[in-house]
Amino acid sequence: MEPFASPEECEAAFYAAFREGDLGGMKQVWGPDDTIVCIHPARPPLAGRDAVMRSWRDILGNTGGVQVKFDCRKRRHAGELAVHVGIEVIGGADEDPALVSVTNVYALTGQGWKLQLHHAAPIHRESRPASSVH
Amino acid sequence: MEPFASPEECEAAFYAAFREGDLGGMKQVWGPDDTIVCIHPARPPLAGRDAVMRSWRDILGNTGGVQVKFDCRKRRHAGELAVHVGIEVIGGADEDPALVSVTNVYALTGQGWKLQLHHAAPIHRESRPASSVH
Numbered sequence: 675m676e677p678f679a680s681p682e683e684c685e686a687a688f689y690a691a692f693r694e695g696d697l698g699g700m701k702q703v704w705g706p707d708d709t710i711v712c713i714h715p716a717r718p719p720l721a722g723r724d725a726v727m728r729s730w731r732d733i734l735g736n737t738g739g740v741q742v743k744f745d746c747r748k749r750r751h752a753g754e755l756a757v758h759v760g761i762e763v764i765g766g767a768d769e770d771p772a773l774v775s776v777t778n779v780y781a782l783t784g785q786g787w788k789l790q791l792h793h794a795a796p797i798h799r800e801s802r803p804a805s806s807v808h
Numbered sequence: 809m810e811p812f813a814s815p816e817e818c819e820a821a822f823y824a825a826f827r828e829g830d831l832g833g834m835k836q837v838w839g840p841d842d843t844i845v846c847i848h849p850a851r852p853p854l855a856g857r858d859a860v861m862r863s864w865r866d867i868l869g870n871t872g873g874v875q876v877k878f879d880c881r882k883r884r885h886a887g888e889l890a891v892h893v894g895i896e897v898i899g900g901a902d903e904d905p906a907l908v909s910v911t912n913v914y915a916l917t918g919q920g921w922k923l924q925l926h927h928a929a930p931i932h933r934e935s936r937p938a939s940s941v942h
Contacts, residue, residue, distance in 0.1 A: 676880060684850045711882050713909045719893050721882055746846050749853055750915065750924060754889035757913050759845045759853050775847045775887040776909050777927045780889050782885065790884060791891060793911045795929030800817040 675702060677786025680736065681756035684780050684787040685744065695739030695805040700730045705781055705788040713793040715774065741766050755790070756781040762794065809836060816888035818914050818921040819878065829873030834864045839915055839922040847927040849908065849913025878910065879916050888916040889924070896928065907931040 680686040684703060691699030704710055708722035720726050733740075746760040754763035758778045763791060779791035812818040818837060838844055842856035846863060854860050857900030867874075881896040892912045899905035913925035 678859070687816070691837055707846065709882060709884060713893070713911070713929065714840070716930065717909070717935050718895060718907070718931050719881065721893075747853065748843060750843055750889070750916070752889045754886070755886045755889040755891065756890070757889065759847070759855075759927075773852070775853050775929075777913075777925065778924060779884075779911075779913075781886070784938075791911065792895075793909070793927050793929065795847065795909075795927065796850065796880065797852050801851050 676680050678788070679786060680720060681749075681751065681758065681780035681787050684789055685746070685778060688789055688792075689742060689744050690793070693739050693740050693750075694735075695725075695737065697731055697733040700734065701727060705783060705790050706785065709790070711791045711793075713795075714792075715796045716792050740764060744778075754785050756780040761797070766793070812837075812922070814918060815883075815892065815914035815921050817887065818879070818923055819892065819912060821920065822912070822923055822926075823876060823878050826876050827867040827869075827873050831861075837923050839917060839924050840919065843924070844922075845925045845927075847925075847929075849928050849930045850935065859866060868940055874898060882901070890914040895931070914941050 688703045691703060703713040710726055712720045712726045714729060720729055743763045744760055746758050748759040752758045760776055762776050763771045775795045775797055777793040780787050781790040812838055822837045825837055844860055846854045854863055864882045877897045879893055881893050882893040884891045894910055896908040896910050898907045911927040911930045915922050915924040
């Protein structure tokens with residue numbers, strides 16, 4: 675596989691792997707070392723390849739993939755780091771979706787852009803002003 | 809006030825303002841423009857000075873300051889951005905504290921290091937393995 679040439683390419687591959695339940699793809703997306711961090715909903719931070727990959731193996735194994743779309747609202751790139759903030763919309767078109775506030779950080783590594791941090795926090799249904807991010 | 813010379817100085821000032829209910833201090837800490845983002849627990853992202861400062865005025869006005877300590881577990885600095893991940897411990901020594909997973913991003917601006925993003929997500933009490941971040 676070609677290395678990701680931009681944070682956006684890495685992001686697209688992350689959500690493709692998440693949707694398709696593709697653990698191999700997920701392993702390609704994440705950074706190579708023990709500085710990576712993943713914060714799943716309502717959980718403490720997980721750090722390092724072993725803990726982060728184990729969590730995704732469980733999630734993708736249990737679900738077979740998740741119907742998720744990422745609506746990226748803010749980007750800040752500077753040198754070898756890129757910070758993206760937005761909202762994940764989870765669920766099919768025929769159901770009331772769950773919304774999740776997300777911060778994704780990408781880092782430029784020797785193998786191209788990789789996911790460095792994923793922080794996902796569910797939005798309560800009563801606090802959903804769709805216009806809160808401009 | 810002197811500009812913050814490091815992400816760590818900015819972080820210390822952020823938590824001091826949070827603890828002391830100091831809205832003026834909070835205004836100094838955050839970045840100057842509409843790219844800043846704040847994600848309060850269970851809420852969608854707020855973007856820009858107006859929305860972010862309004863939210864802190866409400867929080868600090870309602871609470872008069874919060875007993876909060878930040879335990880920073882992972883740092884990634886690269887050029888003009890710095891990403892810190894850790895756990896906020898909220899509450900006094902005589903009570904069972906609330907734990908919050910936090911991502912803080914700092915950016916180097918013309919006025920020194922400023923807070924660019926604060927993402928706070930409460931940790932459920934049943935998922936508190938204290939050793940989950942190494």
